[in-house]
Amino acid sequence: MNIINTEEGLISVVKKGISAGAVALDTEFVWEKTYYPILGLIQVGYPDGSVDLIDGVTIKDFSALGELLSDPNTTKILHDAVQDLVILTRISKAFPRNIFDTQRSAGFIGLSSTISLSELLKKVLSIRIEKSETKSDWVARPLSESQIEYAKEDVCYGVDLMNAILKKSDDLNYKKWVLQEMQMYENEALYIEKDPLEISPKVKNSGSLNFKQKILLRSIFIWREISARKQNLPRTFVLPDEVIIKLVKSPPKSMEELKTMNLGRRFLRKFSGSLWEAIDRGLHEKIAPLENGFSNFEKEDALEAQVDLALAFIKGLSLNTKIDSSLIANRAKITSFVYANSQNEASLEDHPLSQDWRNEFCGEHLSKLLKGEGIIRVDTKSKIPSFYEE
Numbered sequence: 001m002n003i004i005n006t007e008e009g010l011i012s013v014v015k016k017g018i019s020a021g022a023v024a025l026d027t028e029f030v031w032e033k034t035y036y037p038i039l040g041l042i043q044v045g046y047p048d049g050s051v052d053l054i055d056g057v058t059i060k061d062f063s064a065l066g067e068l069l070s071d072p073n074t075t076k077i078l079h080d081a082v083q084d085l086v087i088l089t090r091i092s093k094a095f096p097r098n099i100f101d102t103q104r105s106a107g108f109i110g111l112s113s114t115i116s117l118s119e120l121l122k123k124v125l126s127i128r129i130e131k132s133e134t135k136s137d138w139v140a141r142p143l144s145e146s147q148i149e150y151a152k153e154d155v156c157y158g159v160d161l162m163n164a165i166l167k168k169s170d171d172l173n174y175k176k177w178v179l180q181e182m183q184m185y186e187n188e189a190l191y192i193e194k195d196p197l198e199i200s201p202k203v204k205n206s207g208s209l210n211f212k213q214k215i216l217l218r219s220i221f222i223w224r225e226i227s228a229r230k231q232n233l234p235r236t237f238v239l240p241d242e243v244i245i246k247l248v249k250s251p252p253k254s255m256e257e258l259k260t261m262n263l264g265r266r267f268l269r270k271f272s273g274s275l276w277e278a279i280d281r282g283l284h285e286k287i288a289p290l291e292n293g294f295s296n297f298e299k300e301d302a303l304e305a306q307v308d309l310a311l312a313f314i315k316g317l318s319l320n321t322k323i324d325s326s327l328i329a330n331r332a333k334i335t336s337f338v339y340a341n342s343q344n345e346a347s348l349e350d351h352p353l354s355q356d357w358r359n360e361f362c363g364e365h366l367s368k369l370l371k372g373e374g375i376i377r378v379d380t381k382s383k384i385p386s387f388y389e390e
Contacts, residue, residue: 006059013044018073020047022159023044023159024077026079027088028041034234035232040137041054042088045159046159051151051156063094065094069088069094069097070094070096072097075098075099077161080114080117081101081185101182103115104182108181109124110322113327118131121161133151193229196221197222199222209249220275224239239267239275243263258276306338306370310337310366311331313385314362315385316384341371354367369387374390375388
């Protein structure tokens with residue numbers, strides 16, 4: 001195993017990876033005190049089980065890595081791929097192609113699509129690995145022997161794991177669906193930083209807020225997101241969730257009143273002006289609403305009942321086939337499908353449940369069910385609700 005700490009060495013790893021045709025990738029980083037993760041290590045695992053470790057601290061130019069990341073003929077194998085791919089895309093300035101996610105693909109072979117790597121290796125390859133360095137400082141040097149071993153185990157079985165998953169999915173006649181699902185990782189929008197105006201706020205204890213409070217919450221959330229990026233600080237370092245909720249429930253009526261709140265002198269000196277502008281915008285509703293997949297639909301009790309029926313149908317189908325239901329669609333996407341189906345919306349053709357394997361698996365039958373062209377019947381032996389065409 002080599003530790004690569006020069007740009008020349010990185011170029012050699014890229015050539016070696018492309019020549020191999022398939023490599024496992026992983027990253028180790030530190031993310032406690034910054035908005036953007038600080039890269040410590042990139043692991044590259046090859047089909048023969050050998051590993052190269054790329055030093056993310058010493059190397060400054062990762063543009064050469066883009067050749068490997070974007071090569072359409074080399075399979076890049078990752079576990080829970082998006083977070084690592086966001087990091088790799090940012091440092092290499094290249095978008096991923098030909099990605100295989102061992103975590104997501106596990107959902108097609110009777111396992112959870114959120115399964116940990118250690119559990120997946122145990123289930124599929126009967127291999128046990130130690131996960132003892134998850135809280136390690138990957139930026140400190142030198143790396144310890146236990147860190148190096150941990151980093152190696154994350155990728156040395158990657159190619160074998162992918163091949164085993166593909167074999168199991170092929171035995172179940174789901175291999176085509178697995179490969180179709182992997183196409184999602186070629187969507188460049190996954191790796192482009194979102195405009196804060198387009199992000200749905202995630203703030204603890206915000207579920208019970210009324211409509212006006214949610215508008216103010218979103219305005220403050222947008223301000224915090226922009227400030228956190230600019231300062232390269234974690235969101236909660238800029239303004240904790242509990243303080244946001246306090247401001248939303250008892251908002252100050254002026255910047256002078258804001259300055260009297262117990263937010264800290266240093267914070268108020270730095271942020272009071274811009275925070276007050278965000279609060280004022282929220283209070284006066286001077287903020288464009290979020291667009292969502294069913295914003296044009298007026299809520300109807302009858303259609304909400306159809307949503308519940310659709311959820312039961314998909315859950316039963318998942319239990320019958322052993323495909324993880326969380327792979328198929330969440331409630332929001334199922335709701336948008338039901339409402340669009342009721343109005344014969346042309347957008348239904350572009351809905352995820354009408355595309356590729358999801359349409360074949362459930363979308364076509366679900367559409368028939370919602371149009372009264374099928375029924376759900378409970379199997380008395382399995383006790384599972386199943387679809388039947390009339």
